[in-house]
Amino acid sequence: MIPYNFDYYAPATVAEAAALFQRLDAEGKQPLYYSGGTEIITIGRINRIYTEAVIDLKRIPDCRQAAVQSGKLVLGSALTLSELYDSRVFPLLGETGAGVADRTSRNKITFGGNICSKFIYREAVLPLLLTDSEVRIAGPGGARQTPIAEAFDGQLRLGRGEFVVQTVTDESYARMPYVTIKKRKVAAIDYPLVTVAALRTSEGIRIAFSGVCAFPFRSQAVERMLNRRELPLRDRIDQSIALFPAPVISDIKGSAAYRELVLKLVMEQTMRALGGE
Amino acid sequence: MAGTDRYTIVLELNVNGEMRRAAARPADLLLDVLRDSFGLTGAKPGCLNGDCGACTVLVDGWPMKSCLMLAVEAEGKAVTTVEGLKNTAVQREFVDKFAFQCGYCTPGFVMNVYGLAHLRPDADEHTVKDWLQSNICRCTGYEEIRDAVVSVLQRRASSAADAAVAEDATNAADGAVDSPMRKGSAANGSDT
Amino acid sequence: MDAHTIRAKGIGCFWKNSSIDPDGSSGAIVSFNQDGSLNLETGVVEIGTGTKTILAQILAERMRMSPDHIHVKFKISTDITPEHWKTVASRGTFLAGRAVLKAADDAIRQLLDIAACVLRADPVDLELGHGYVYARADPSVRIAVKDICYGYKYPNGNSIGGQIIGRGHYIQRRMNYTNPETGEGTPGPEWNVGAQAVEIELDTRDYSYKLLKAISVNDAGKVLNPKAAKGQVMGAMSMGLSFANRETFMFSGEGAIYNASLRDYNVIRYGENPEYVVEFIESPCLDGPYGARALGEHGLIAMPAALAAALSRAAGVQLNRLPLFPETIWRAKMGEPQP
The missing domain is CATH 3.30.365.10 (Aldehyde oxidase/xanthine dehydrogenase, molybdopterin binding domain)
Structure with missing residues (x-):
């Protein structure tokens, strides 16, 4: 049971949702956009998040869209992780998302919700980072489309009242060779010790990480190092880890030292699978 | 809870093929409304955190943890609880294979397997594992559950005209196998 | 198996006497x-x-x-x-x-x-x-x-x-209290025994491992319901393996539990279980109904030891701490202190 009350709104359009937010915010309702809602429910249950109004985005057709428009794959933020996996429209995204939680939870957890998660993993963002995707964001000030590299800095930078409507990805990326690996402490269902997603483009291998540092990231410096084929692969991996934007974390899932061991193995496996020796 | 009345709404839910009404709060979980307002106690409160699967029901045919869903979200959808299944092949196989001991996880497992057998009758081992890892059983070694699932899937695969399967279709609540999700919100989506 | 995969087996034995109140x-x-x-x-x-x-x-x-x-x-x-x-x-x-x-x-x-x-x-x-x-x-x-x-x-x-x-x-006949000093006493009427084994496959790169097969042979005295007996033992084996392989509470220095939900307190799930083999021998307990002996808990007891024995052999290091997380094995192998 959620120990406090809130109102539930299910707007039909993006504009309506943004306007609702603005009004409810002005009324002091501390509104929250609600997509899969799994985090609001579970965190709300233990009083770690509070709201007097939730705005469900699932009935907005734009947020449920999955279409190819002039070579661009447009994916709505309220698609569930299971839908993305089952549809096979973007296998790298589908499979990376399929590492989150468990199947039945993923029938509820949405793409946008995962990217905007309060937890540190947000694994569904990795494919977007790898493919230089863009994010369509809407809010009281209107709509904007921003490259993910600008919008995402450990977490998605959203203005007050803004929400993710869709992501836009060049369709050609969906056909490139990819690898996505999630390693857990021991159990089949758990947060990651290490999640690595990678893509081979004509210019080289791109790689993004979750669970390693306190936020998901893709780093140009790391990729440059990893693509220096003149160096032995293991040296490249060792040196690239030194270039990570933050320390490798230590938590109940694993110490930094063990995480680093697993990370190196996964990176090696990834590079080999993509022909990056 | 102060001011609860102001938040009370009348919910109308299609549960096991019946339209039912309840006075509830928008903040109420589907699990709590099913149990407390409708007396359908088949869905079990376990972890209440989306981790154990004991509260699994079908929503438009898809297994969903009813602790991860607000009751208002289920309006306009077909909800099926274990009470909506009457002597289905899944239930019979669970009994036959001793696929439970204390029974607390059983309705959740049964609903998940029922959803799987209808949406993915040709599921391979990877898919079965992926789906069933959503539920926790503390008593069995899972082998009995596996035996039951394999048997259910074999029956479905071996004969669409199997009387037992046809019987399932009649016994399950309306709408249990139709899903707007399944029809593919994803473009070019081939439903594999 | 290959350069970084080792298969190994471990065996554990158990005996158990159900010590209850003498006037239970x-x-x-x-x-x-x-x-x-x-x-x-x-x-x-x-x-x-x-x-x-x-x-x-x-x-x-x-x-x-x-x-x-x-x-x-x-x-x-x-x-x-x-x-x-x-x-x-x-x-x-x-x-x-x-x-x-x-x-x-x-x-x-x-x-x-x-x-x-x-x-x-x-x-x-x-x-x-x-x-x-x-x-x-x-x-x-x-x-x-x-x-x-x-x-x-x-x-x-x-x-x-x-x-x-x-x-x-x-x-129960002629039970008495156990002497806390000497351990002498008759806490229960029958000692029940069994042997259990686990086969694993260890990846020596990160010390992750798969549970391949687990066997339990219990003296049931007399099996009264074969399906139920097998289910009891398999379930107990599963719990024993889960304890040994992943279940524990993790505490902060102040004693707060870090993993107080099933999100972080992991138990074995569907498909993570090994293949189970359960067999019984029947040497009747003359006091038991139709010769039956206790059965419910016994399938758990030697599983951790059997798993630890298999992993110790595969990793080449004595493992005597539970649970056996891959990181735990790695630390033992490296001679690093356990956290």
Whole structure:
């Protein structure tokens, strides 16, 4: 049971949702956009998040869209992780998302919700980072489309009242060779010790990480190092880890030292699978 | 809870093929409304955190943890609880294979397997594992559950005209196998 | 297997004596319905072990009837249900089973007494079976249980007997307290033994491993219900492996639990289990009902040792800490302190 009350709104359009937010915010309702809602429910249950109004985005057709428009794959933020996996429209995204939680939870957890998660993993963002995707964001000030590299800095930078409507990805990326690996402490269902997603483009291998540092990231410096084929692969991996934007974390899932061991193995496996020796 | 009345709404839910009404709060979980307002106690409160699967029901045919869903979200959808299944092949196989001991996880497992057998009758081992890892059983070694699932899937695969399967279709609540999700919100989506 | 995969097996043995209060007792009541079917009431709480089913089987066997005609009362009322010490310690079948046998014998004696009058026969010449009391030497001399279980009415209205209620109880013989200094004492009546083995596949790069196969051979005394017995042991093996492989609470320096939900307190899930092989040997326990020995908890006991033995062999380092997380093995291998 959620120990406090809130109102539930299910707007039909993006504009309506943004306007609702603005009004409810002005009324002091501390509104929250609600997509899969799994985090609001579970965190709300233990009083770690509070709201007097939730705005469900699932009935907005734009947020449920999955279409190819002039070579661009447009994916709505309220698609569930299971839908993305089952549809096979973007296998790298589908499979990376399929590492989150468990199947039945993923029938509820949405793409946008995962990217905007309060937890540190947000694994569904990795494919977007790898493919230089863009994010369509809407809010009281209107709509904007921003490259993910600008919008995402450990977490998605959203203005007050803004929400993710869709992501836009060049369709050609969906056909490139990819690898996505999630390693857990021991159990089949758990947060990651290490999640690595990678893509081979004509210019080289791109790689993004979750669970390693306190936020998901893709780093140009790391990729440059990893693509220096003149160096032995293991040296490249060792040196690239030194270039990570933050320390490798230590938590109940694993110490930094063990995480680093697993990370190196996964990176090696990834590079080999993509022909990056 | 102060001011609860102001938040009370009348919910109308299609549960096991019946339209039912309840006075509830928008903040109420589907699990709590099913149990407390409708007396359908088949869905079990376990972890209440989306981790154990004991509260699994079908929503438009898809297994969903009813602790991860607000009751208002289920309006306009077909909800099926274990009470909506009457002597289905899944239930019979669970009994036959001793696929439970204390029974607390059983309705959740049964609903998940029922959803799987209808949406993915040709599921391979990877898919079965992926789906069933959503539920926790503390008593069995899972082998009995596996035996039951394999048997259910074999029956479905071996004969669409199997009387037992046809019987399932009649016994399950309306709408249990139709899903707007399944029809593919994803473009070019081939439903594999 | 290959450069970084090692398969290994480990074996563990166990013995267990259920130490309960020396005066822990169990009671049972057997009553009849007008159609001759039976009601069985015991204080054992059915928590999924199937003990109530076993008790019905025990009663049916002694009454020489089908268990289909036994109504097992599931609800327990502490006002009137006979006491069962506690539904713990693998004592359900043993204690309550003996109580049920005694209750059955009490009911049989009463049935034979009434039947002896009606059939004009010595009760020692009579037998109960298949819903009748009949003369052993001439089964055509018989009367149905349903006609005597609420007393017998002669054609002129004279009646004898009355409702038959069988009562039974059991308390373990000559138990005593264990001496805390020396460990001497008799905490329980029977020592039960078994052997268990686990086969694993270890990846020597990150020390992750797969559970391939697990075997348990228990001395069941007498298997009373093969499917239930196998399920009990497999479930216990699963829990033992789960304890050994992943289950623990993690504490902060101040004692706060870091993993207080099933999100972070992991248990084995579907498909993570090994292939299970469960076998029994039967050396009867003379005190147990039909020779049965305790079974419920025993399948758990040696699993951690068997797993640790297999992993120790595969990793080439002595592992004596649970749970056996891959990182735990790695630390042991590196000579690093455990956190």
